[in-house]
Amino acid sequence: MSGTPKTGTNLEKRRRQARMFRFLCAAMTWLAVIVLAILLVHITKQGIKWVDLQFLTSFPSRFPDQAGIKSALVGTLWLIGLTALVSIPFGMASAIYLEEYAKRGKLSTFIQINIANLAGVPSIVYGMLGLVIFVRFFALGRSLIAGALTMSLLILPVIIIASREAIRAVPGSIRQAAYALGATRWQTVRDHVLPSALPGILTGVILALSRAIGETAPLVMIGALTYVAFLPEGPLDAFTALPIQIFNWASRPQEDFHSLAAGGIIVLLVVLLAMNASAILIRQKTQQGKQ
Amino acid sequence: MEDLAVKKGRKYREEGIRIGLFLCALVSVITTIGIIVVLARETISFFGVVPVHEFLFGLEWRPLLKPKSFGVLPLVCGTAMIVVGASLIALPLGLGSAIYLSEYASERVRNIIKPVLEILAGIPTVVYGYFALTFITPLIRSVLPETQVFNAASGAIVGGIMVHPMVASLCDDALQAVPNSLRTGAYALGATPLEVNVRVIVPAALSGILASFVLAMSRAIGETMAVTLASGATPKLTANPLESIQTMTAYIVQVSLGDTPAGTIEYQTIFAVGSLLFVITLAMNLLAHRILKRFQEVYE
Numbered sequence: 334m335s336g337t338p339k340t341g342t343n344l345e346k347r348r349r350q351a352r353m354f355r356f357l358c359a360a361m362t363w364l365a366v367i368v369l370a371i372l373l374v375h376i377t378k379q380g381i382k383w384v385d386l387q388f389l390t391s392f393p394s395r396f397p398d399q400a401g402i403k404s405a406l407v408g409t410l411w412l413i414g415l416t417a418l419v420s421i422p423f424g425m426a427s428a429i430y431l432e433e434y435a436k437r438g439k440l441s442t443f444i445q446i447n448i449a450n451l452a453g454v455p456s457i458v459y460g461m462l463g464l465v466i467f468v469r470f471f472a473l474g475r476s477l478i479a480g481a482l483t484m485s486l487l488i489l490p491v492i493i494i495a496s497r498e499a500i501r502a503v504p505g506s507i508r509q510a511a512y513a514l515g516a517t518r519w520q521t522v523r524d525h526v527l528p529s530a531l532p533g534i535l536t537g538v539i540l541a542l543s544r545a546i547g548e549t550a551p552l553v554m555i556g557a558l559t560y561v562a563f564l565p566e567g568p569l570d571a572f573t574a575l576p577i578q579i580f581n582w583a584s585r586p587q588e589d590f591h592s593l594a595a596g597g598i599i600v601l602l603v604v605l606l607a608m609n610a611s612a613i614l615i616r617q618k619t620q621q622g623k624q
Numbered sequence: 625m626e627d628l629a630v631k632k633g634r635k636y637r638e639e640g641i642r643i644g645l646f647l648c649a650l651v652s653v654i655t656t657i658g659i660i661v662v663l664a665r666e667t668i669s670f671f672g673v674v675p676v677h678e679f680l681f682g683l684e685w686r687p688l689l690k691p692k693s694f695g696v697l698p699l700v701c702g703t704a705m706i707v708v709g710a711s712l713i714a715l716p717l718g719l720g721s722a723i724y725l726s727e728y729a730s731e732r733v734r735n736i737i738k739p740v741l742e743i744l745a746g747i748p749t750v751v752y753g754y755f756a757l758t759f760i761t762p763l764i765r766s767v768l769p770e771t772q773v774f775n776a777a778s779g780a781i782v783g784g785i786m787v788h789p790m791v792a793s794l795c796d797d798a799l800q801a802v803p804n805s806l807r808t809g810a811y812a813l814g815a816t817p818l819e820v821n822v823r824v825i826v827p828a829a830l831s832g833i834l835a836s837f838v839l840a841m842s843r844a845i846g847e848t849m850a851v852t853l854a855s856g857a858t859p860k861l862t863a864n865p866l867e868s869i870q871t872m873t874a875y876i877v878q879v880s881l882g883d884t885p886a887g888t889i890e891y892q893t894i895f896a897v898g899s900l901l902f903v904i905t906l907a908m909n910l911l912a913h914r915i916l917k918r919f920q921e922v923y924e
């Protein structure tokens with residue numbers, strides 16, 4: 334390639350370089366696997382001794398050996414449930430509008446660019462939005478619903494983008510067949526497009542919700558409490574959540590609280606794993622159905 | 625006649641549904657407007673007290689203690705150190721992994737690596753923060769004992785680990801989009817795999833690769849919990865990665881953890897810093913889209 338005559342040694346050198354390059358790329362890739370392994374082993378080693386029934390059923394405490402994550406776990410479940418209730422309908426409706434109704438024009442392009450940019454806004458900025466709009470302006474206080482609405486806005490772009498892809502993957506022939514039989518646009522969408530797209534949408538929704546489970550910064554911004562010794566009973570109650578509790582423990586100087594944080598992380602990762610596993614299960618099941 | 629009434633009712637219903645869906649789609653536009661209004665309102669009143677140039681070019685950030693000083697550069701410097709460090713790790717590693725995944729790896733290896741990258745991307749940032757604090761920092765300190773407990777290097781390394789999967793997966797997409805004829809053509813001319821990749825495939829996918837780099841840096845700028853936990857709360861202008869620093873995001877967290885009443889200048893500072901953060905990340909995201917559009921090679 335350099336224009337010099339190709340001698341045997343030159344070819345040998347080029348081949349050696351090619352082998353080295355391949356090795357380098359492979360090493361970089363496997364490094365990711367190693368890092369993940371180190372991370373999981375480190376956290377398990379630090380925290381597993383705390384994870385027992387007492388840890389799951391106790392409230393936080395000043396004393397590490399009495400502390401638990403009951404209120405954080407319940408708070409997270411509430412938060413995710415409420416977030417799902419708000420974000421799924423809005424996300425799906427937006428996706429349906431953009432894919433099935435909107436005319437390809439300036440407004441629809443604008444909404445699309447807008448969604449792409451929203452997906453790149455740092456989560457802490459959503460926290461500031463939630464603080465001013467939901468906590469202060471709508472006077473919801475530091476409540477579950479304020480947290481859930483903030484989280485909903487945060488994951489809405491993710492849900493919309495995933496749902497649009499799922500809807501776009503539905504073959505046009507299905508729509509044409511429905512129209513040919515006299516179905517209206519909404520009947521076509523409701524009875525034919527959505528059922529076909531649902532597995533893809535669900536996968537996207539679950540992945541978006543698992544992002545919300547781990548988000549910490551927006552909750553810190555809206556002022557989720559770090560010490561909660563009661564269980565929330567309704568959407569207007571104050572709450573704490575797993576990542577907040579982990580952050581609180583990890584930011585204390587004492588060793589024991591650090592390993593408590595690791596215990597909390599194990600619980601958080603198990604919750605995330607369960608959600609991701611269900612997403613994979615849905616994906617596999619529908620792929621089997623199609624074959 | 626009855627038929628006509630049914631038809632008419634149906635038409636109204638269809639139109640109602642269309643409008644309802646449209647309003648839902650507008651939520652995202654309203655969110656954007658909301659973010660801009662919320663940030664701008666407090667920022668404007670902040671600039672009523674502190675001149676813009678003092679904020680943007682001031683060399684000292686001491687908003688909570690007297691004598692107060694509102695120069696944002698130390699926070700920008702902290703963020704820049706994290707971004708540079710994270711990029712040094714994530715960009716080469718991400719591109720290297722993508723080349724391996726796209727050009728070398730067998731289907732079996734891909735099926736192992738891809739989920740691992742997805743898991744790494746899905747791990748919450750607070751977990752990475754904990755990892756930085758309790759694993760990476762002690763590791764650095766065992767090699768360089770003068771390292772402070774909170775330091776920029778630890779946050780940068782963990783930031784790199786965090787954005788690496790994003791670079792890898794976006795670059796992988798870009799490389800996969802290069803048509804096979806370019807590969808086979810280059811091999812037919814006698815090029816080695818290295819030459820094919822470095823001189824043909826990567827240049828052909830350059831727009832996607834560059835866009836992924838910009839997006840990754842933008843992500844690193846907005847990263848919050850890991851740097852809050854690992855890199856400290858000491859805003860300062862320094863280039864020493866072993867010292868404690870403070871990023872823009874960590875400052876916002878620090879203030880919101882305390883009880884700062886609305887309307888005070890301290891409260892307004894987080895919105896001024898937040899605005900700067902928003903403007904920088906937005907500009908980078910727009911830049912990434914621009915790169916994708918403008919430099920995209922069009923293949924048949």
